[in-house]
Amino acid sequence: MRELKRQLQEERKRINAVLERECSLLPPLVRPVAEHILNSGGKRLRPLLTAFMAKVFDCDHADIYDLGAAVELCHMATLLHDDIFDHAATRRGKTSAHAIFGVTPVMLAGDAMLGQAAHLASRQCNGDIVSCFGQAIVHTAQGEVAEFQSLGRIDLPYEEYLEIISGKTAWALRSACEVAAIRSGAEPEAVQAAARFGMELGIAFQIIDDALDIAPEKIIGKPAGGDIREGKSTPLIRFYWESLPSDRAAAFAAKFKERSFEESEVQAAIEAMRKEKLDVRTRRLAAQHLQNALEALKVLPEGPGRDTLVKVSEFICSRNN
């Protein structure tokens, strides 16, 4: 575990160096926004996956960090745009970019970061890699619109929930892994397995993220219960709703739809979910997708690279913040 943490730290250093370089190359009016989101924390999960997936194939091209950084630039652009339409005041406990710079510069800085990602990804002159990025951006947007349209629907079927998170979250992790396999010159089946691994891990990652909605603010850096307030239908909230007697369930569904909960009601729901350990039940859903991810990994070459990815996956799925 200590060895894994050391490795993660080392890789993050290399990734951050590329991200800082790319942000410094942005023109002066979009750069401060990019630097703000870059310095707002973040685990660099996506570029870490790119770096570790390359190791599975013994690929030691230094430009693998460029690809990881390109994935992260797209991710940061998405975060900037999300915070605008979510009207989020904070991100990871810090003031949101649009609250500092205004909506217009932040929206445009997001666009610029997508452009810079394309520019960065173009260096390998590999059409498959660029196509992979392009598709990830498209599917992330589709997933986010689907989520937006699902707001307030407490009875959202699990399949639709899976479709939403596959788009809004997992596709980016998929692309992070897929580009690494392509750059490593992997065979088509191995590229597919890498993509599947990323997708399944991404789904597990998001389910756990949604389970953490009732974790204490001091641990996750944002007030608990955000999804309840925003009408974001997650398995965690659905489990709670299903546990209510029918009259209370109907009242909950109505308020969920209208996003009209009193703060005391949100707190009561959080307490009840914690007491019933519904987050633990939610995590069991993630476990299945972690299993699928590890299954996909088995197709890839054995060795310390693959072992690390297994550890990273298990680490991600057991995380508490």
Place this chain on the structure above:
Amino acid sequence: MRELKRQLQEERKRINAVLERECSLLPPLVRPVAEHILNSGGKRLRPLLTAFMAKVFDCDHADIYDLGAAVELCHMATLLHDDIFDHAATRRGKTSAHAIFGVTPVMLAGDAMLGQAAHLASRQCNGDIVSCFGQAIVHTAQGEVAEFQSLGRIDLPYEEYLEIISGKTAWALRSACEVAAIRSGAEPEAVQAAARFGMELGIAFQIIDDALDIAPEKIIGKPAGGDIREGKSTPLIRFYWESLPSDRAAAFAAKFKERSFEESEVQAAIEAMRKEKLDVRTRRLAAQHLQNALEALKVLPEGPGRDTLVKVSEFICSRNN
């Protein structure tokens, strides 16, 4: 002239076919927004430049229309995002996308169209082409932020105005021409000349667009005087301001800064600008950049392709709508 119009029409048909295909490939929740902006009119100037520039180099790869469409997808994404922060109610006389679909789906559809453009541009497996697109997106955003920050500054120096429009408008025209030259296998000097042509033409195009701010609504499809109301500093408005006696100039500058003109004041300013033919004076600024553009063209191979580009340029610079 009739022959040119026929050619433009024919090329537009091929371009629109690719754009329709690409929009139909978008996932279902972002597609309607993309189709809305696609069907909101538009001259397809950028992909036309790509198609005609390819003809200069006798390049008959059918995929040149893919590249043109990718430029146009980026342009349409920019329009979607612009209309959001401009709070524009209409675009070319039709209801704005965000007024129909809401801000969130429109912002995300814009992102998806940038992704689809990257995906489309990736087909040639040419890093220089993708890099060109990426840089155009970055510089367009930079120009737009610069414009946003310049709002209300009536005394904006002409050099700063040029920088703004080089970014927000001309860079996209530049990339439209540059990718065609690259795809045609042109020599580096020819690629540079094509890029310079597009850049200078783009500057001329925007100056004329700004001169058209006092054209009648029935001709340009939007109310005259939009730039005055929005505090967008253009040569046209600056000429007017400079023509005012000092007390009225100070009052105008103050209201321009605050964006607090009465509608009657806007109309009076429009009338005065028309009477003084300040739009004609503005167009003379564009003429210099048209000249630079035609100068750059001279480096490129002679022939009917180049002749057409000359005609297209002159057509663009003499347009009245």
